[in-house]
Amino acid sequence: MNQKLSSKKAVYARFFPLLGDLRKSDKVEFSQDLLAGTITAILLIPQALAYSLLAGLPPEVGLYASVLPPIIYAFTGTSRALAVGPVAVAAVMVAAALAPYAGGDPDKYLTGALILSALTGFIMLCMGFLRLGWLTHFISHPVLTGFTTGAAIFIVGTQLAALTGISVPRGVSFAVLLQTLIDNIHTYNLAAGLFGSAAVVLLILARQPLVVLLTTLGMKQQSALILGRTAPLFVVIFAILLSWLIDAQVRFDIAVVGLVPQGLPMPSVDFLKAEGWTELLPAAGMIAVIAYVESISVAKVLAFRRRQKIDPDQEFRALGLANVAAACAGTMPVAGGFSRSMVNFDAGARTQLAAIVTASLVGLAAFLFTGLLENLPKAVLSAIIVVAVWQLIDIKGLKHTWSYDKGDGIAQGATLVGVLAFGIEHGLMLGVGLALVLFLYRTSRPHIAVVGRIGGTEHYRNIHRHKVETWPHLLLVRIDENIYFANTPRVETELHNLVLDSDITDVVLIFSGVAYVDTSGLEMLETIEQELSSSGVRLHLAEVKGPVLDRLCGTQLYDRLGEERVYLSTDKAVEQLICPSS
Numbered sequence: 001m002n003q004k005l006s007s008k009k010a011v012y013a014r015f016f017p018l019l020g021d022l023r024k025s026d027k028v029e030f031s032q033d034l035l036a037g038t039i040t041a042i043l044l045i046p047q048a049l050a051y052s053l054l055a056g057l058p059p060e061v062g063l064y065a066s067v068l069p070p071i072i073y074a075f076t077g078t079s080r081a082l083a084v085g086p087v088a089v090a091a092v093m094v095a096a097a098l099a100p101y102a103g104g105d106p107d108k109y110l111t112g113a114l115i116l117s118a119l120t121g122f123i124m125l126c127m128g129f130l131r132l133g134w135l136t137h138f139i140s141h142p143v144l145t146g147f148t149t150g151a152a153i154f155i156v157g158t159q160l161a162a163l164t165g166i167s168v169p170r171g172v173s174f175a176v177l178l179q180t181l182i183d184n185i186h187t188y189n190l191a192a193g194l195f196g197s198a199a200v201v202l203l204i205l206a207r208q209p210l211v212v213l214l215t216t217l218g219m220k221q222q223s224a225l226i227l228g229r230t231a232p233l234f235v236v237i238f239a240i241l242l243s244w245l246i247d248a249q250v251r252f253d254i255a256v257v258g259l260v261p262q263g264l265p266m267p268s269v270d271f272l273k274a275e276g277w278t279e280l281l282p283a284a285g286m287i288a289v290i291a292y293v294e295s296i297s298v299a300k301v302l303a304f305r306r307r308q309k310i311d312p313d314q315e316f317r318a319l320g321l322a323n324v325a326a327a328c329a330g331t332m333p334v335a336g337g338f339s340r341s342m343v344n345f346d347a348g349a350r351t352q353l354a355a356i357v358t359a360s361l362v363g364l365a366a367f368l369f370t371g372l373l374e375n376l377p378k379a380v381l382s383a384i385i386v387v388a389v390w391q392l393i394d395i396k397g398l399k400h401t402w403s404y405d406k407g408d409g410i411a412q413g414a415t416l417v418g419v420l421a422f423g424i425e426h427g428l429m430l431g432v433g434l435a436l437v438l439f440l441y442r443t444s445r446p447h448i449a450v451v452g453r454i455g456g457t458e459h460y461r462n463i464h465r466h467k468v469e470t471w472p473h474l475l476l477v478r479i480d481e482n483i484y485f486a487n488t489p490r491v492e493t494e495l496h497n498l499v500l501d502s503d504i505t506d507v508v509l510i511f512s513g514v515a516y517v518d519t520s521g522l523e524m525l526e527t528i529e530q531e532l533s534s535s536g537v538r539l540h541l542a543e544v545k546g547p548v549l550d551r552l553c554g555t556q557l558y559d560r561l562g563e564e565r566v567y568l569s570t571d572k573a574v575e576q577l578i579c580p581s582s
Contacts, residue, residue, distance in 0.1 A: 036349035037357025039226055040083055043343050044358060045365055046232040047388065048086055049257070049373070050381040053162075054155065055091040055332050056098060056170055057113055059381075060260045060370065062086050064331035066362040067264060069322040074352035074359075076318035078311045079299035081349045083340035083358065084322055088389045089151050090291050090333050092158070096424045097283030099171020101276055112280060113332045114271035119284030120333045121323030124292060128316030136293050142401050143431035144293060145394055146412035150419030150427055152392035155385060162255065162382035163196035165189025174420045191252035192379045195243075199235050199383030206231030207387075222346055229343045232384050236376060243375040255378045260370040264363060267328040286425045287333050288323075295319055295336030302345050339388060407438040446481030448494045451510065451570075458571040460510070473505040474577055476570065480513035483521030492524050504537060508573045512543040517551065526557045533560075540577070542567040 044066050052062030066085045073084040094116055102109035127133065139147075157177050161168040166184045168177055206228045214224035248254040296315055303310045319335065326334050344354055398416070402409030415431025422430065451460040452468030460476060461468055470476075475498060483491060499507060509525075517525070529539045544552070544566060552558045558566075567573035 030353065032348035032350050033354040034357055036344050036347035037354040038361060039230060039347040040340055040344045040349075040354065041358040041361035041365075042230040042233045044083070044085055044340055044362060046236045046381070046384055047337070047340065048362070049376075050384040050388075051086040051088055051091045052332065053378065053381055054088060054158070054385055055086070055094040055113065056109060057094075057332060058110075058260075059257050059373065060366070061110070061113070061331050063362055063366045063370075064264060064329050065326055065334050067359045067366070068267070068329040069326045069331070069334045070355045070359045072325040073318050073322040074355040076314070076321055077299075077352060078309070078314050078318070079303060079336070080306070080308060080351050081302045081341055081345040081354075082295060082299045082336040083344045083355060084295070084319070084334050084336050085340065086332060087291070087294065087335045087337045088155055088385060088392075089148065089294065090287055090335050092151060092155050093283065093287050093290065093424050094332055095158075096171065097280060097287075101279060104170075108276075110330075111271055111274045112276060114327045114330060115274060115277055115280050116284050116287060117323050117331065117333045118271065118327035119277065119281055120288045120291065121320045121325075121327065123285055123288040124316050124320030124323060126320075127288070127292075128313050128318075128320055131313050133292070133296075133312045133316055136289055136296075138436065139289070139293060139428075139432055140408070140411065140435045142408040142412035143415050143428075143435050145397050145401075146415030146431055147290075147419060147428050148392045149394050149398070150416040151424060152389040153416075154420060154424070155389045156393075159382035159386050162378045163193065163200075163386070165192035165253075165255065165379070173423065189253060191248065192254045192377065195239060195248070195254065195377045196379035196383050199239060199380045200387060202235050203231060203383060203387040206235075226343060226347050229339065229346075235384070236380060239380040240372060240376050243377050248377060249375070257373050257376045257378060257381070260373045262370050263367050265330045268330065269328060271327060283425060284333075286428060290428070291323075291333060291335035292316060292319060294338070298336050298338050298341045302341060305345070407442070408435075411435040411438060440486055443481055443484075444486040445490060446479060446483075446487050448491065449478045449480065450498065451476045451478050453571070453574065458569070460570045471574075471578055472503055474574070475499065475502075475504045475507045476510060476574070477507065478510040478513065482516040483514055483524070484516065484518040485520035488520045488524040491521075492528060495528055499532065499535075499537065506538050506540060506577050507532060508540040508542050508567075508570065508577070510542050510570050511545065511548060512570075514548060515545055517548055522552070522555060522557060526555075526560075529557055529560055538565065540565045540567065540573055542570045542573045 045063070048062030048066045049059040050062070052059050052065070055061075070084045073082070077084070094113060097116060098109050098112045101112045127135070154174055157174055158168075160166075160181055161177075164181070166181055166187050166189075168180045172180065208228075210228045210231070211221070211224040214227065215221050219227075243249070243254065243256065246252070249256045292315070296310070296312060299310050299315060323333050326332065344358075347354075349355075398409065398412055401412050411431055411434045414434050415427055417427075418430035419427030421427070449462040449464075452463050452466075452470040453460055454466060454468055460478070463470060477495065477498060479491060481487060495507075532539050539561065541561065549566070567576070
């Protein structure tokens with residue numbers, strides 16, 4: 001009976017981590033979660049409105065994405081501080097996918113967003129249950145940095161239309177976007193530009209300058225940081241009041257949010273009957289991968305700061321459930337947001353109870369305060385987006401990558417340019433594909449070193465880098481790479497060149513850098529052994545790792561070598577081969 005109870009608790013703890021956290025929490029942690037949830041809600045409300053417009057959806061959709069999905073994640077996610085909701089990169093990917101799908105039909109556009117949410121959720125759930133999180137590792141850090149930088153520049157470009165009041169068609173490329181802005185510069189709306197510029201300046205000042213000022217005046221730095229990051233709500237309130245006082249929409253032709261429906265929609269699955277699932281599947285796959293990578297990156301950083309653990313597979317499942325909930329709630333795909341999560345963490349969130357508090361406050365705002373958003377200029381929301389994503393632009397990172405590794409620099413730069421030239425999805429695929437090609441190129445040309453013994457030691461180093469001891473009849477070769485189909489021809493050629501026209505009687509292959517040998521590699525080694533044997537040269541192996549040796553046991557190569565020609569260390573091989581009598 002006790003075993004059954006303990007197993008049930010283990011299942012609950014695995015799939016519903018919040019329940020275990022709540023059992024251990026006390027009044028202090030509850031008060032911290034309450035405060036953190038409230039502060040995060042202050043930041044989330046204007047961001048939710050802005051990111052919804054970025055995705056090309058009505059502003060209230062962003063509020064819907066900030067209620068039910070975070071609650072679902074709160075019960076199933078393993079991160080204590082990750083704040084789930086609408087995010088900028090996913091929003092722009094949604095806009096890119098829905099523009100050709102909807103063809104200008106607002107109803108179809110919204111339905112497409114729900115399909116994307118559902119597909120994103122289903123893909124995440126499948127990858128989570130199948131433990132396929134390792135697939136996301138194929139997006140290298142340089143490629144991810146290039147992608148986020150390119151996406152951020154693209155997002156800033158899309159917001160120039162609202163900031164200037166110039167009309168730009170939805171779903172156009174970055175080049176067409178800039179050309180349209182230049183061609184229609186004569187339609188620039190000065191009033192909209194002033195609202196947007198003022199908002200940008202205020203939001204920038206609310207970051208580091210405000211923090212410095214408040215800390216100088218005696219406020220704690222953490223409190224100053226939190227206050228600075230919640231500035232968007234106060235900018236929104238001020239903009240609404242000013243727009244209402246001067247009647248900005250009528251007198252200055254400024255685009256405003258307009259009437260926002262009150263309350264939250266009832267959950268529905270009517271979207272399941274809609275068409276376009278196959279058409280939107282590739283875009284949903286991209287959104288799922290990027291949303292997961294962004295979320296898990298933030299979650300790991302925050303968990304490490306408090307010595308907590310993250311379950312990557314459970315994170316996949318939790319985010320999958322959150323996105324399925326987003327589809328049922330009538331909203332766009334969601335992920336863990338960097339800025340919100342940092343605010344949540346800095347405000348003292350200890351459990352995902354803070355996320356439930358945030359979602360409850362956003363839901364309350366959807367019922368009570370949506371009527372106040374009618375006069376909010378869209379230029380202000382665009383300013384919030386620009387300031388939020390500007391920090392994602394990392395040109396210095398590109399320079400650093402290029403100076404360290406030209407191959408990674410090419411992949412990062414190509415991803416950035418690809419996003420701007422070919423679009424979000426194609427740019428990412430270009431970067432991933434190029435990174436994989438570069439990886440295959442590097443590993444197909446492994447470093448192979450002839451080594452000798454440093455005098456008076458048991459250390460063996462490259463003969464071209466160190467002063468070492470060698471023996472005319474003995475060749476010691478270290479292969480610093482896994483041996484697989486892409487590099488076997490080069491390894492075979494290098495070994496032939498080293499043995500050719502020499503008095504060598506024994507060749508020792510040092511496998512200290514080899515963690516895997518595939519079938520092609522095995523066949524190459526067997527061929528090399530037979531060729532050497534026919535020439536009167538014996539092949540030996542040294543420092544073979546356990547997993548590699550396990551695979552070699554029972555093969556023709558191992559049978560021909562026998563245990564006597566497989567050595568635990570290079571020094572043991574040398575002692576045996578230069579002093580066989582000992």
